[in-house]
Amino acid sequence: MxxxxxxxxxxxxxxxxxxxxxxxxxxxxxxxxxxxxxxxxxxxxxxxxxxxxxxxxxxxxxxxxxxxxxxxxxxxxxxxxxxxxxxxxxxxxxxxxxxxxxxxxxxxxxxxxxxxxxxxxxxxxxxxxxxxxxxxxxxxxxxxxxxxxxxxxxxxxxxxxxxxxxxxxxxxxxxxxxxxxxxxxxxxxxxxxxxxxxxxxxxxxxxxxxYLPSFKIGMAKRKTQKPKATESSSTYNKKKTEEDETIDAILDKIAKSGIGSLTKSERAALERARIALLKKDQKK
Incomplete structure (x- = not known):
């Protein structure tokens, strides 16, 4: 279409x-x-x-x-x-x-x-x-x-x-x-x-x-609240590995068939990885 x-x-x-x-x-x-x-x-x-x-x-x-x-x-x-x-x-x-x-x-x-x-x-x-x-x-x-x-x-x-x-x-x-x-x-x-x-x-x-005192107080109250349960490190690492493998597969596909061969979901995944990398660089 x-x-x-x-x-x-x-x-x-x-x-x-x-x-x-x-x-x-x-x-x-x-x-x-x-x-x-x-x-x-x-x-x-x-x-x-x-x-x-x-x-x-x-x-x-x-x-x-x-x-x-x-x-x-x-x-x-x-x-x-x-x-x-x-x-x-x-x-x-x-x-x-x-x-x-x-x-x-x-x-x-x-x-x-x-x-x-x-x-x-x-x-x-x-x-x-x-x-x-x-x-x-x-x-x-x-x-x-x-x-x-x-x-x-x-x-x-x-x-x-x-x-x-x-x-x-x-x-x-x-x-x-x-x-x-x-x-x-x-x-x-x-x-x-x-x-x-x-x-x-x-x-x-x-x-x-x-920089406002009232806002700082509000932030302090939030910090004292019980943090939400987070996923275990093993689950996180598993998801991270799967994402890396997906990006590697997309890069291999680009190398073999060109960027025009990517599907909608593959392009979206590549774009998310690019933005994530930019954000990661800001934390260094």
Whole structure:
């Protein structure tokens, strides 16, 4: 059957399957951005520049002319550029892991929060100081913020040349900030840090409550409760061995027949093993 079939799972599962290939929310977002990019290319070729102006976010247009649709349309307006390919690669590389950890619904909530909230914050800033205004389009800051979310989840994972994700995130954040300061793009600088703050809070926000006394008392009470019975070490080791044998069999199948030969359950098992390995690396 070539028809896609849908998954009812919400956490870490594909949105739907095409044959034996999983399609996640991240993949659908990439497809949507690519379609919008192609439309933008033809719009530019036909000198239909008003299309970019009406859908790009402009603080003055929203505040003075109530063009509220710009709050949601601006990230889908892409200027024809090779930078678009890098933007999609960032979404592909890091968005999938964030989606797997957060689950489908929370991931979508984060994504649209990164679209909507920084725009609203920038409107508030422009309303306070009318001299601070700007125009925004594209999704580069949204996807950079998803990378920040990935960094919060896996800070010690190694990226380029063995450099840990947390250091790569800090380097790029510093570079973006310095570029905005040099060009006096204060609205873009504010937008960047707002997006990063939203992404960081979405992952680490609950840890703030660890510093509150009442929360500590609650945690202490939980620790004094009788722990639940856990499975014996022999049972655990048996399950672990079975999982390892399953992964070894899947890897052998990939070596012999290619990754396209994997079934739905085999792909899901391989994905669980990959995420488990990432989590294990964070504990070292």
């Amino acid at each position: 070539n028809m896609p079939y849908w998954s009812n799972e919400q956490s870490g599962e594909p949105l739907f399957w095409v044959k034996n290939r999983p399609v996640y929310v991240t993949g659908v977002l990439i497809l949507a951005h690519c379609v919008c990019f192609i439309i933008g290319v033809f719009a530019a070729a036909l000198d239909f520049s008003s299309w970019f102006v009406e859908l790009s976010f402009n603080t003055r247009a929203v505040l003075l002319h109530t063009k509220l649709w710009q709050l949601l349309t601006y990230p889908w307006i892409h200027t024809p550029s090779l930078a678009f390919a890098l933007d999609m690669l960032v979404l592909y590389w890091f968005g999938h892991d964030v989606e797997h950890i957060l689950g489908r619904l929370k991931y979508l909530l984060l994504y649209f929060s990164l679209i909507f909230l920084p725009a609203v914050f920038s409107l508030g800033l422009s309303a306070i100081d009318p001299t601070i205004r700007g125009i925004m389009n594209g999704s580069d800051l949204i996807h950079f913020s998803l990378f920040i979310a990935y960094t919060c989840l896996f800070p010690s994972s190694e990226l380029f040349l063995g450099i840990k994700a947390k250091w790569v995130a800090l380097i790029f954040l510093a570079l973006f900030s310095l570029i905005d300061i040099a060009s006096k793009s204060w609205i873009h600088l504010f937008w960047c840090w707002s997006s990063v703050a939203i992404a960081t809070y979405s992952i680490l926000g609950r840890k703030i409550f660890q």
